[in-house]
Amino acid sequence: MDDGVYFMKADLVGDRGAEMTSLQARQMVRDAVDDGGFKRKPEVRPNCVRIFYEKGYHVDMPVYRKVEENGTTVYELASSSGWKRSDARDVTKWFDDARSNSNDGAQLRRLVREIKKFARSRTSWSGSILSGFGITALVVDCQRLNANREDRALYDTMKAVRDRLNYNLVVAHPVTPNDFITSGSDDAKARMLRDKLSQALTWLAPLFETDCTRSQALDCWDKVYNTTYFSERGEDEARAAASYAAPIATSAALIGLESYAGAAVSSSGGGRHA
Amino acid sequence: MPNVAGFGALGFERAIVRLEAALREHLPAPHRRLTTEEVKAAYPSRSFERGWRIDMLCSDDVTRQIDLLVTRAFPAGYPRTALVNPPDMLTWPHVERDGILCLLPVLAEVDAEDPGQVGLNLIGRSARLIEELLVGDIVERDFREEFLTYWFYASDVRTKVTSLIDPVCPSRKIRVWRGEDMVVAGENEAQLNHWLVNRFGKRSGKKTFHTESAAFLWLPQPPLPSDYPQTGADLIALATSAGEVDAAILADVAGAHHKDVLVLIGAEGRGGAGLVAATTTAARKISSRDGHVEKPLTKGFTAAGMPPAIAAARVYSAARVLKSEVSRADAAWVHGRGKDPRTARLLAKQITVIGGGAIGSSVTARLVRAGVGTSHIVDPQDFDWPNIGRHELGASSVGKNKAFELAARFSQDFPHLAITGHNVGAQRLIDGYEDLLANSDLIIATTGSWDAEGALNRWHVVNGRKVPILYGWTEKHAAAGHAVLIEVKGGCLRCGMSPTGTPTFKASLWADGQNTVEEPSCGNHFTPYGAVELGHVVDVIAETALGALLDPPLASRHHIWLTGTARLEAEGAMWTDNVTLLGEDLAVGQKILSRDWPARECPACALAEDALIAAE
Numbered sequence: 001m002d003d004g005v006y007f008m009k010a011d012l013v014g015d016r017g018a019e020m021t022s023l024q025a026r027q028m029v030r031d032a033v034d035d036g037g038f039k040r041k042p043e044v045r046p047n048c049v050r051i052f053y054e055k056g057y058h059v060d061m062p063v064y065r066k067v068e069e070n071g072t073t074v075y076e077l078a079s080s081s082g083w084k085r086s087d088a089r090d091v092t093k094w095f096d097d098a099r100s101n102s103n104d105g106a107q108l109r110r111l112v113r114e115i116k117k118f119a120r121s122r123t124s125w126s127g128s129i130l131s132g133f134g135i136t137a138l139v140v141d142c143q144r145l146n147a148n149r150e151d152r153a154l155y156d157t158m159k160a161v162r163d164r165l166n167y168n169l170v171v172a173h174p175v176t177p178n179d180f181i182t183s184g185s186d187d188a189k190a191r192m193l194r195d196k197l198s199q200a201l202t203w204l205a206p207l208f209e210t211d212c213t214r215s216q217a218l219d220c221w222d223k224v225y226n227t228t229y230f231s232e233r234g235e236d237e238a239r240a241a242a243s244y245a246a247p248i249a250t251s252a253a254l255i256g257l258e259s260y261a262g263a264a265v266s267s268s269g270g271g272r273h274a
Numbered sequence: 275m276p277n278v279a280g281f282g283a284l285g286f287e288r289a290i291v292r293l294e295a296a297l298r299e300h301l302p303a304p305h306r307r308l309t310t311e312e313v314k315a316a317y318p319s320r321s322f323e324r325g326w327r328i329d330m331l332c333s334d335d336v337t338r339q340i341d342l343l344v345t346r347a348f349p350a351g352y353p354r355t356a357l358v359n360p361p362d363m364l365t366w367p368h369v370e371r372d373g374i375l376c377l378l379p380v381l382a383e384v385d386a387e388d389p390g391q392v393g394l395n396l397i398g399r400s401a402r403l404i405e406e407l408l409v410g411d412i413v414e415r416d417f418r419e420e421f422l423t424y425w426f427y428a429s430d431v432r433t434k435v436t437s438l439i440d441p442v443c444p445s446r447k448i449r450v451w452r453g454e455d456m457v458v459a460g461e462n463e464a465q466l467n468h469w470l471v472n473r474f475g476k477r478s479g480k481k482t483f484h485t486e487s488a489a490f491l492w493l494p495q496p497p498l499p500s501d502y503p504q505t506g507a508d509l510i511a512l513a514t515s516a517g518e519v520d521a522a523i524l525a526d527v528a529g530a531h532h533k534d535v536l537v538l539i540g541a542e543g544r545g546g547a548g549l550v551a552a553t554t555t556a557a558r559k560i561s562s563r564d565g566h567v568e569k570p571l572t573k574g575f576t577a578a579g580m581p582p583a584i585a586a587a588r589v590y591s592a593a594r595v596l597k598s599e600v601s602r603a604d605a606a607w608v609h610g611r612g613k614d615p616r617t618a619r620l621l622a623k624q625i626t627v628i629g630g631g632a633i634g635s636s637v638t639a640r641l642v643r644a645g646v647g648t649s650h651i652v653d654p655q656d657f658d659w660p661n662i663g664r665h666e667l668g669a670s671s672v673g674k675n676k677a678f679e680l681a682a683r684f685s686q687d688f689p690h691l692a693i694t695g696h697n698v699g700a701q702r703l704i705d706g707y708e709d710l711l712a713n714s715d716l717i718i719a720t721t722g723s724w725d726a727e728g729a730l731n732r733w734h735v736v737n738g739r740k741v742p743i744l745y746g747w748t749e750k751h752a753a754a755g756h757a758v759l760i761e762v763k764g765g766c767l768r769c770g771m772s773p774t775g776t777p778t779f780k781a782s783l784w785a786d787g788q789n790t791v792e793e794p795s796c797g798n799h800f801t802p803y804g805a806v807e808l809g810h811v812v813d814v815i816a817e818t819a820l821g822a823l824l825d826p827p828l829a830s831r832h833h834i835w836l837t838g839t840a841r842l843e844a845e846g847a848m849w850t851d852n853v854t855l856l857g858e859d860l861a862v863g864q865k866i867l868s869r870d871w872p873a874r875e876c877p878a879c880a881l882a883e884d885a886l887i888a889a890e
């Protein structure tokens with residue numbers, strides 16, 4: 001969230017000493033990063049400068065200016081609608097506040113992580129499902145905590161998010177007033193998240209039936225997360241043994257672990273004697 | 275990242291997940307999770323709960339397995355590792371009978387919040403240990419340097435022999451006392467008897483502790499497990515390896531006694547000398563089926579007619595010997611584990627403590643623990659109920675003389691020291707026990723009585739202050755404590771006191787009329803103070819005493835402990851000008867100040883001149 005190009009406001013001065021516009025700043029950054037070595041030239045985008053790399057991926061670089069305001073530093077993004085107060089640091093603070101306002105900040109954080117992980121569980125969804133930031137905003141709004149059962153909390157929160165999106169696909173930016181994470185009233189990415197959540201909820205339906213066995217439950221979660229991780233935890237030893245006919249570690253390779261994990265063991269103890 | 279060093283069953287499972295994730299990610303090849311049944315079957319004497327087995331191709335082209343094992347307490351109680359199918363016990367050091375590896379010293383600590391890294395580190399250490407054992411350089415070295423550990427693994431009996439002997443060269447005859455559940459070895463009859471009387475009290479009537487001859491064998495280097503004696507013959511062979519003289523001492527002890535022999539064996543290991551023990555069993559009586567008792571050692575001879583050489587041959591025969599551990603209880607070990615250079619000097623010191631009250635008893639207790647060899651405690655009073663909140667003694671001593679009780683208590687707890695109680699007052703002490711005072715290295719007076727201490731000071735001055743005297747007392751409510759050490763130079767005690775024993779230097783100033791509380795009996799008064807605050811006062815006096823014994827100052831010296839200023843003010847008192855004029859920052863208080871105890875031409879000092887004149 002912190003990546004970007006930062007300038008002091010005073011340094012962003014245009015041709016005739018006038019203040020540089022948001023567009024001029026992005027153009028300047030584009031010109032600066034374009035050393036002529038790119039196959040596809042960097043582009044000025046609405047909220048960033050986009051740099052294209054060979055293998056078909058790109059990196060977005062937002063441009064910020066630092067403004068001193070009543071003794072504190074605020075950051076403004078060079079956006080399509082001019083300089084806009086919008087800053088990664090504010091977002092971080094917002095989430096910290098959300099956690100401390102929650103009854104169980106640690107569980108809230110896990111729920112965000114778990115649902116983000118779900119959204120990233122299929123490469124085919126990549127780029128077409130709501131961003132991690134959008135998911136964070138929704139989970140903070142819709143959190144359903146459960147101190148005794150993490151699985152229950154996760155299920156209920158997924159359902160609450162889905163219901164919220166059924167009601168309305170618009171997600172407001174939690175920090176910048178009048179700004180939205182989604183675009184328009186029928187954002188395709190939000191819609192995809194909603195539909196995938198609906199699907200997951202049907203997979204998880206057996207979880208809270210009384211006759212649900214441990215291995216059934218593990219299978220459900222594996223389906224949601226597109227892994228074999230959960231059912232492997234309950235797998236029988238025969239399967240483990242089968243995967244065992246693998247290459248063998250040399251003692252030298254194992255010895256290397258001692259210094260790799262050296263910080264975890266102190267031979268001489270902590271120096272406290274009683 | 276959640277803290278996996280959680281709690282209870284969930285914490286355990288979380289730690290397991292983290293550990294397995296680390297194994298999957300960082301082990302160079304797959305590992306295998308052991309079933310609970312496998313873990314229990316492989317380590318029946320341990321309480322491991324989960325285990326993982328890792329194949330390892332060693333430098334000798336042999337594939338070995340390392341098990342990583344955790345108990346229910348995990349991630350507390352760090353994981354252990356084991357070598358699967360270990361060689362026979364005592365083939366390799368650091369490998370226990372069931373293959374468990376000893377990787378970490380006792381004081382090692384691990385990061386319970388990162389169980390994965392801990393597991394990886396221990397696997398790495400295990401692999402390194404096994405490779406080092408394969409190379410072999412450490413095998414003999416560690417067996418010798420840590421021979422106490424491996425002797426323990428090879429031992430046959432659990433009872434340890436308690437040793438008072440100085441574990442140094444050469445081999446020699448020693449004495450042993452065999453009690454019902456204790457065997458004690460000492461250098462000689464006198465030392466052993468002193469210890470036993472202190473520890474267990476005098477035997478009734480004319481009975482004494484029966485001791486026997488035993489042997490101490492000093493080896494030039496610690497034995498390897500293959501040298502550990504199985505039979506009496508092995509024992510003689512081990513002694514012969516040290517020297518003919520050494521073997522002769524063992525034979526001598528057997529020849530004189532016609533009994534089984536205890537042999538203490540000493541050698542220099544890592545971190546100092548170590549002691550182990552072996553006892554022969556050849557003389558054990560055998561009862562045959564018809565009830566006839568045979569004594570195999572003396573068979574065919576009368577007790578008197580038994581030739582020593584034959585007795586020795588029979589003791590050190592093919593009959594097995596019992597190996598056991600030794601607990602060192604010698605003074606150098608008890609006070610500083612043989613590592614504190616001050617111990618030998620303190621053991622040679624003699625102190626006399628006059629006044630066995632709250633301060634005297636606790637100062638003595640500290641000095642006894644520090645290892646002062648000889649202590650005399652002088653007090654004519656009996657111990658009473660109101661004393662016990664601030665005293666080393668407790669309810670069992672109520673109604674008994676303080677000095678006797680303290681001496682008995684300390685003697686029992688420190689049987690190697692010499693501690694004596696004297697039920698006399700200070701005045702009689704000065705009149706009748708002059709040798710006691712003159713032979714002390716330090717006299718400590720904690721009576722709080724000017725009558726007693728003024729008289730002691732006069733004796734001191736007249737006799738040239740040859741022995742330093744340390745006076746210790748506390749102010750009201752233990753707000754301040756004083757340790758005044760009177761040496762040859764500087765002031766005498768009276769130099770800093772009024773004619774009726776009020777110190778010129780008082781630290782705390784109290785509103786009038788609060789100084790003491792009277793008991794409802796004639797003239798009895800006391801100063802109320804807490805046991806906890808008193809600890810600081812005792813410490814400053816004890817520390818001054820230790821300094822006087824080990825590193826005495828040139829002239830009289832005064833150490834003052836001050837309580838926290840907040841506490842003093844809360845009790846409605848303040849510091850005197852004496853304290854504030856020392857220029858210390860007392861915003862917080864809780865300080866130890868030091869100053870000279872200067873001489874002035876006091877009436878007591880004048881006695882010294884009289885005495886000189888009289889002598890001329």
Ligand SMILES: [Zn+2]
Nearest residue numbers: 766769876879
């Ligand atoms: Zn004087």
